[in-house]
Amino acid sequence: ELKVExxxxxxxxxxxxxxxxxxxxxxxxxxxxxxxQDPGKSLESLFVLLSNGAxxxxxxxxxxxxxxxxxxxxxxxxxxxxxxxxxxxAVEYSGGGADGLTFGKGTHLIIQP
Amino acid sequence: xxxxxxxxSNKVTEKGKDVELRCDPxxxxxxxxxxxQSLGQGLxFLIYFQGNSAPDKSxxxxxxxxxxxxxxxxxxxxxxRTQQEDSAVYLCASSLGPKRTQYFGPGTRLLVx
Numbered sequence: 449e450l451k452v453e454x455x456x457x458x459x460x461x462x463x464x465x466x467x468x469x470x471x472x473x474x475x476x477x478x479x480x481x482x483x484x485q486d487p488g489k490s491l492e493s494l495f496v497l498l499s500n501g502a503x504x505x506x507x508x509x510x511x512x513x514x515x516x517x518x519x520x521x522x523x524x525x526x527x528x529x530x531x532x533x534x535x536x537x538a539v540e541y542s543g544g545g546a547d548g549l550t551f552g553k554g555t556h557l558i559i560q561p
Numbered sequence: 562x563x564x565x566x567x568x569x570s571n572k573v574t575e576k577g578k579d580v581e582l583r584c585d586p587x588x589x590x591x592x593x594x595x596x597x598q599s600l601g602q603g604l605x606f607l608i609y610f611q612g613n614s615a616p617d618k619s620x621x622x623x624x625x626x627x628x629x630x631x632x633x634x635x636x637x638x639x640x641x642r643t644q645q646e647d648s649a650v651y652l653c654a655s656s657l658g659p660k661r662t663q664y665f666g667p668g669t670r671l672l673v674x
């Protein structure tokens with residue numbers, strides 16, 4: 449069974465600071481996704497990481513993947529209030545069977561002025 | 562359409578009633594997914610369609626849940642004899658094909674009284 453663990457689950461930080469969210473998964477995966485969810489809204493795709501060493505950046509967010517360690521990180525640089533949201537990592541199982549994503553519990557991020 | 566649409570956006574029902582939730586995927590997307598999001602369980606994968614067929618229905622929580630997809634487009638998720646524990650947000654996603662980025666709809670918020 450594929451398990452995905454995120455930490456921290458809750459993070460309150462000040463604007464201008466840097467921080468990293470971690471995502472560990474338990475078995476081999478084809479690809480890893482990061483999604484953002486604003487309160488009462490649906491999920492917005494941020495990044496898809498396909499291979500070991502993959503790094504993607506968009507604005508103040510940067511995601512990386514280490515398939516050997518089964519670890520992905522989402523790094524926030526010089527945080528701004530608009531980045532406040534819940535961030536989910538999700539993993540696609542590389543074995544047979546259903547092709548749904550397995551999600552972490554999410555990291556609820558609050559960025560204070 | 563521009564994105565995945567779902568209806569109704571909110572549904573309140575009485576325990577024991579049947580409900581039907583609808584998902585209209587992005588035009589041209591052959592893969593369609595249903596997920597459930599609740600406070601206690603987080604985001605759970607329910608079922609996946611490639612075209613009109615669902616290769617694996619084992620993610621459905623119980624035999625009260627069923628889903629179908631017709632014409633390779635619209636999908637309906639039906640919950641029979643609803644229970645209070647069925648209360649959740651039901652999210653639909655679609656993608657160009659299996660193992661491609663999934664784009665989520667706004668969800669249907671179901672409350673079973």
